[in-house]
Amino acid sequence: MTDFARTDPSADRAAQQRRIVNRLRRAQGQLTAVIAAVDRGDDCRDVVTQLAAVSKALDRAGYTIVSSAMRNCLSDPDSESVTPDELEKLFLTLA
Template structure:
């Protein structure tokens, strides 16, 4: 769920944990990309790592939006987030 500011709140600690884990994974993958570039790795390896980072970040973003959608559906007046705003956020990731 989100709080009135639209932030992921402690009311859904499982979603918060999943989002943080995905972002930590992306952080580690990005560190591997940097190391690969600095180590003159083959471009194929760099691109594969970049793809993994991108997917991990996208999945974290989709999870943030799906959590907000669940909150919006269960209590539409709770945080003031409008469905069209969530749609724009979703499309910005697509």
């Protein structure tokens, strides 16, 4: 069963989606902490440090989404879900 999961593209996509959602949930929790820190009037250095962590988590999620789309495009070039030009534009949007 484990060997099948490694070669099954839908299982790989599902696992990738779970990782992305988990990363976004962590970022959501970090953002909630930033908002609470601002409400409390915490030190600006601490707030900015937490905000940078949120930003990095969101960036990583975005890059993971684009990289997943790139892999899907390479594995199924006839798929019309995302064109190479659209992938480039999405990637540059994050950069």
